[in-house]
Amino acid sequence: MKYVIIGNSTAATYAIEGIRSRDAKGKITVISDERHAAYGRPLISYYLYGRTDLAHIAYRSPEFYEKNGVEVLLGERAEKIDAENKKVLLASGKKVPYDRLLVATGSRPFVPPVEGLDSVKEFFNFMTLDDALALEKALSPEKDVLIVGAGLIGLKCMEGIADRVKSVTVIDLADRILPSILDEGGAAFVQRKLEERGIRFILGDSAAKFEENAAYTKSGKKIPFDLLVIAVGVRPNTELVKEAGGEVARGIVTDDGQRTSLKDVYAAGDNCESFDIASGTRRILALLPNAALQGECAGVNMAGGDAHFTNAVPMNAIGFFGSHIATAGVYEGECYEEAAHDHYKKLFFRDNVLKGYILIDCIERAGIYTSLVRNRTPLSDVDVGLLEKSPALMAFSEAARRDKLARRQ
Amino acid sequence: MKRIYVKEKWCLGCHLCEYECAYANSGIADMVKALKGKNICPRIKVEDGDGVHFAVNCRHCTDPICVKSCIAGALSREGDGMVSLDRDKCVGCYTCVMVCPYGAIMPAEDGKAAQKCMLCTDNQMNGEPNCVKHCPNGAIVFEDRG
Numbered sequence: 001m002k003y004v005i006i007g008n009s010t011a012a013t014y015a016i017e018g019i020r021s022r023d024a025k026g027k028i029t030v031i032s033d034e035r036h037a038a039y040g041r042p043l044i045s046y047y048l049y050g051r052t053d054l055a056h057i058a059y060r061s062p063e064f065y066e067k068n069g070v071e072v073l074l075g076e077r078a079e080k081i082d083a084e085n086k087k088v089l090l091a092s093g094k095k096v097p098y099d100r101l102l103v104a105t106g107s108r109p110f111v112p113p114v115e116g117l118d119s120v121k122e123f124f125n126f127m128t129l130d131d132a133l134a135l136e137k138a139l140s141p142e143k144d145v146l147i148v149g150a151g152l153i154g155l156k157c158m159e160g161i162a163d164r165v166k167s168v169t170v171i172d173l174a175d176r177i178l179p180s181i182l183d184e185g186g187a188a189f190v191q192r193k194l195e196e197r198g199i200r201f202i203l204g205d206s207a208a209k210f211e212e213n214a215a216y217t218k219s220g221k222k223i224p225f226d227l228l229v230i231a232v233g234v235r236p237n238t239e240l241v242k243e244a245g246g247e248v249a250r251g252i253v254t255d256d257g258q259r260t261s262l263k264d265v266y267a268a269g270d271n272c273e274s275f276d277i278a279s280g281t282r283r284i285l286a287l288l289p290n291a292a293l294q295g296e297c298a299g300v301n302m303a304g305g306d307a308h309f310t311n312a313v314p315m316n317a318i319g320f321f322g323s324h325i326a327t328a329g330v331y332e333g334e335c336y337e338e339a340a341h342d343h344y345k346k347l348f349f350r351d352n353v354l355k356g357y358i359l360i361d362c363i364e365r366a367g368i369y370t371s372l373v374r375n376r377t378p379l380s381d382v383d384v385g386l387l388e389k390s391p392a393l394m395a396f397s398e399a400a401r402r403d404k405l406a407r408r409q
Numbered sequence: 410m411k412r413i414y415v416k417e418k419w420c421l422g423c424h425l426c427e428y429e430c431a432y433a434n435s436g437i438a439d440m441v442k443a444l445k446g447k448n449i450c451p452r453i454k455v456e457d458g459d460g461v462h463f464a465v466n467c468r469h470c471t472d473p474i475c476v477k478s479c480i481a482g483a484l485s486r487e488g489d490g491m492v493s494l495d496r497d498k499c500v501g502c503y504t505c506v507m508v509c510p511y512g513a514i515m516p517a518e519d520g521k522a523a524q525k526c527m528l529c530t531d532n533q534m535n536g537e538p539n540c541v542k543h544c545p546n547g548a549i550v551f552e553d554r555g
Contacts, residue, residue, distance in 0.1 A: 014477070042480040046500040051521070052481065056498050059482040289478035289508065296477065317504040322520055326507040363503060365512025391512055393465055394458045398417070404511065405415055406554075407468050 001026035003302055004088055004096055006078045006240065007104030008032035009041055010288050011269030011295030013059055015102050018299020018307070020068050026303065028070045029096055031088065033077040036129055037065070042288060044132035048139075048160030057129070078105075081244040083262045100264050100302040103252065104295060105237035107270040107286060111230055116210035122227045126157040127234070138227055139164045146170075146215055146225035148207055150177040152318060154231035158199060159320045169223060171202040171215070181316050181327045186358045189344045193323055236271040236284055249273060251284040256308045258298035266302055268294035274312035278329035278356060278373060285314055311374050317363070326366040329356025329373040336388045338362075347388060352379050354387075365391040410490040411553045413528065413538055415464045419548035420455070422462030426540035426549055427451040430466075433539035434524075434532045450518040452526045453540050464540065464549055466526040467492060467513045475505040475514055475525075483523075491530070496522050 003019055005012045008030050016028060038059040046052045065072050077091040081101065088096045109125040117123065124135045135157075143165045147154045150172035158168050170177070176187035177194075191201060202223070207215040215223045236251045247253040247261040252272035254260050260267050269291040273282045293309050300307040315328035333350025344360040347369070354372040368391035372382070383395040393401050402408075431449035432440050453466040469492045476484045476492060483498035484505060494514075499522040505514045506523060517524040528551075529538045541551045 040481045040500075042502070043500060046481075046502075051500040052498070056481075288480050289474070289504065292477040315507060317502055317507040319502065324503055324516075326503070328507070363506055364515060365509075366507045367505075367509035367514070368512045370508055371510035392456050393463075393511065394456045394461065398461075401463070402417065405417070405463065405465070405468070407412070407470070 001303070002097060002099045003028045003102070004098035004100075005030045005102045005104055006032075006088065007102075007106055007269065008034065008038050008072065008074075009104065009106055009269065010038075010059070010291040011104035011106075011298070012102070013038050013064075014292045014295030015104065015266075015268060015299035015302070016064075016068050016070055018296040018301075018305075019303045020299075022300060022303035022305050025069075028068065029098075030065075030070055030072045031076050031078050031090065031096065032072070032074055034128060034130070035075045037062075037072070037074075039129055040288075041128075042156070044126065044129055045156035045160035047129075047132055048136055048157075048164070078240060081240050081262070081265065083244045083246075083265060086264065098264070101266065102258075102295075102298050102302060103241055103260070103265065103267045103271065104269045104291075104298075105240065105271045106291075107234035107236045109230065110233045110235045112232055114207055114210055119212050120210050120228050121212060124227070124229045126153055126229055126231050132160075135161070135227075135229065142166055143226035144169070144224060145227045145229065146207075146223055147229045147231060148172075148215075149229075149231035149233065150174065150201065150203065151180060151231065151233065152178065152316065153234075154229070155194075155320065156318065157229055157231060158194075162197070162199065162321075165227070167198070167200065169200040169202065169225070171205060171207060171217065171223070173204070173206040175204045177201065177203070178318075178325075181314075181318070181325070181358075183331055183346065183358060185339055186325075186344050186346070186360055189339075189360055190320070190323070190325065194320060197321060234270070234286065236286075238271055241265065241267060249282065253282075256297075256310050257301045257306070258294055258309065259301065266298040268298040274309070276312055276314060277310075277376065278313045285312055287314065287316060289315065313370075313374055315370055315373075317366075323361055324363045325361075326359045326363040326370075327357065328366075328370045329354070331356050331358065349379060349384070353377065354379065368392065368395075410469070411528075411551050412469050413466060413526065413541060414550050414552055414554065416548045416550065417461065417463040419546045420462040420464060421546050421548070422455060422457050423545065424455050426453050426464050426544055427455060429539045429543040430526075433529055433534045436533065438533065450515075450524070452513075452515070452524055454512070454515075465511055465513055466540070468511055469528075474508045474510070478504045478508045480504055491528060492525070493527060494523060494525050496524075499523055 252267040270286040343362040430451035435443035437443035
């Protein structure tokens with residue numbers, strides 16, 4: 001059996017482990033246009049922040065590929081899937097035949113077509129380790145930085161570089177920071193803390209025009225900068241599957257075993273959709289745990305198993321300068337709220353389940369809440385009053401507690 | 410493998426395990442120096458309810474969601490089944506805190522990494538779990554239940 005994986009990040013790594021859990025012998029080939037062994041992609045901001053270094057950023061041990069019998073083609077770009085003849089065509093002209101193929105191509109930064117952007121010399125994306133290394137070379141304590149995008153990527157970049165440059169300004173069209181994971185109150189809480197640390201925000205406005213060292217906003221402000229980072233969003237890399245005739249909606253469409261509509265072609269990670277049980281919709285959940293779970297599921301099934309990934313929910317843990325946020329699910333239903341000076345907490349209940357939560361600077365034991373969201377545990381089975389105060393196993397029945405602690409569930 | 414199990418019925422809620430855990434992981438041989446006047450940050454937590462008490466620490470899950478959620482590859486499942494945290498690789502993002510259904514991984518004292526029970530294999534106790542050893546009522550045991 002010949003397994004081929006396009007991409008070499010989280011989903012690919014877990015697919016390798018998934019395949020090897022069932023098939024010790026089949027040949028595995030990984031094709032990646034990056035030149036590094038798999039690394040923790042979200043670690044690029046922690047690298048700039050000084051929390052990790054190039055010796056520790058690898059996602060697996062140095063012997064991982066060899067131990068798992070994986071041939072790794074680094075710096076090779078897959079150009080086309082020939083689904084009929086079961087081959088992947090590479091930009092270098094090579095053809096890689098497969099019996100089972102995983103497309104784990106992730107996403108790429110979206111760069112909006114703004115006038116004058118090509119005149120900006122020090123312009124960076126923040127998606128790959130090479131992006132971070134290039135940005136690092138340009139950092140210096142005299143420089144003013146403008147980051148376009150106050151989402152997860154833009155703000156983690158901000159944290160990574162804030163102490164290595166003169167100033168950071170973040171601009172976003174949205175009226176609040178982290179709009180994909182925070183409500184208005186939570187966003188205001190985090191923004192206040194970041195502003196206290198000297199970060200400047202321009203919200204509800206966008207960069208309409210660039211010059212080499214300045215942006216002009218839609219509302220007419222001029223923002224001078226030395227370095228520009230664009231982090232307005234990402235686009236899933238779906239083209240390989242689409243051009244081969246596979247079904248693509250917002251992301252690659254798969255069943256709950258990660259099979260695409262193309263025979264023997266699977267997809268996992270930020271390029272494909274999941275069924276989000278919290279919102280009840282198919283959507284791209286571009287988060288690392290989701291990529292890991294999809295990748296493992298794909299790998300097991302590629303090797304003849306029968307795995308299903310059926311409890312995807314959005315969830316994010318993110319932090320800035322020692323302050324920590326955990327969020328999960330959707331923010332709909334009856335709300336329990338604590339808004340204090342030192343923490344912010346919202347729990348959302350509907351249809352007899354915990355639908356979602358926002359926790360800022362009160363993340364301890366948040367996983368107990370997450371498990372309620374993922375398992376859709378009926379609220380009638382738990383002590384809701386106790387859970388509102390703090391996540392605790394005490395809120396479960398004695399029998400459920402006993403089973404949990406004895407590892408029986 | 411041998412794991413730590415708790416017997417809710419026998420737990421007195423004395424919280425001694427939390428102190429013994431903090432001591433075991435302090436790196437300081439003298440218990441008084443290790444604990445006196447300090448806010449402890451143990452890897453085991455006693456929950457107290459109305460006449461009910463029990464301790465919670467890592468269950469060393471067979472299919473650990475913390476490992477699959479770790480953005481750094483710092484958490485792994487060892488060959489013997491122990492879920493292990495490599496502090497040098499951990500960046501303190503706390504995704505594991507967000508996913509552990511037992512609430513058994515927590516921020517380390519310095520706030521720069523996570524911490525979890527490693528069955529006293531990574532400290533001065535040489536693999537003899539100190540919470541088990543010092544539980545006055547035999548409510549915490551170290552057993553191989555498969």
